[in-house]
Amino acid sequence: MPKVGMEPVRRKALVDATLRAVGDHGSLTVTMSEIARHAGVSPALAHHYFGSKEQLVIETIRSLLRQLRADAVAALREATTPRERLSAVIRVNFQAHQFAPETVAAWLAFYSEAQRSESVRRLLVVYARRLNSSLLSSLKQLCPAENAAQIADGAAAMIDGLYLRQGLRSAPVSIESSIALTESYVDAQLAAVAGAALPDAGRRAPVTEKR
Amino acid sequence: MPKVGMEPVRRKALVDATLRAVGDHGSLTVTMSEIARHAGVSPALAHHYFGSKEQLVIETIRSLLRQLRADAVAALREATTPRERLSAVIRVNFQAHQFAPETVAAWLAFYSEAQRSESVRRLLVVYARRLNSSLLSSLKQLCPAENAAQIADGAAAMIDGLYLRQGLRSAPVSIESSIALTESYVDAQLAAVAGAALPDAGRRAPVTEKR
DNA sequence: TATTTTTAATTGATCGATCAATCAATAAAA
């Protein structure tokens, strides 16, 4: 029963359905039929609009990334100091809808897919780089560049690791604890750097250069 | 050409082949035929000895876990102080063969599979718990228990995260840097705890309790 | 020792199921 102008509606529905299906299935082995069912259309229509399953998956990741960026922009708008911006970047990654089990499961599936699909890998690299550079730009205003780079790597790894463990649902570290853990890491590292720069501070600060 | 006593030989060959195949394929979508080819036998033989693909995969994960534990035991034997034991635990996880791209890719695939297979999930939970408790037992001798738990969570997450990023092969953090990053995290956290316990130390130590 | 029987190892052939993808057909809006 063709109503004109359905294309954008269907595309969005299919992308959303893919995220949901991949999310609660936990892998890309979901069938096009299942995705289509979630979206309330026939499998053939999914192919009509996206050409292939791989393309649909790619669009889904793109959409996740767009969402993440939009959230980041919004969060950063309210932050004024570098330290606040840092916290904003951390917080965004643990926002409820990003940290929801299905979303995490979907990310995991995408990471695995990245091993086979170069396009998927490229997209995830974009995400990884963006996270690093968001952290880095704030950190560089809080400590020397070389320390900043190291702290950014550590924080990014910790964030990704907390995701991974969230995906396993074994020892569920809550959203708040995840944020606290990451914040605490950043705080301690910054303190260590500051301590090393001010050796008169009474006590030896922990070293960070172990390279 | 039946030679008696082949079973253990074939089982090992098939398990090794599975790890390799899953590793460079990057996912569990490898076919039994491919695994069997890696092992130099027919697909039918793989079914003969393991019954199903799922069972073969499970045995493969078990084997990975065994290896990891053996490495850990060996590394711990040479450590005497709590701090040395802590370093040993960290180091083991970044050993060359554990941190090799194919191994990391295999781990990733298993994590993804854990979303669907309860048995796989259970095994990975065992790994996660073991990592946590190894870290924890050393940490508890270096700081109060509540701080220890937090630091263990953070370190475990960071280790897993470094694996994840290694899997992406985007901004490759080297083995040495990965170890250094994790060590630095532990050092700084312990220093922060110590600093908070000795408030006369001239400068306020960074807070860790953000819960 | 010689012969037969049992057991272990191994595979080729094949079945059945699943699934992505295609396509021709239909229905209604423009």
Added chain:
DNA sequence: TTTTATTGATTGATCGATCAATTAAAAATA
């Protein structure tokens, strides 16, 4: 009448799994 939206039916390929058949070693029997 052309275009857009939509689907049911179908195809072709892939893959896990099964099974009967084969080979040779080991064990039992004569």
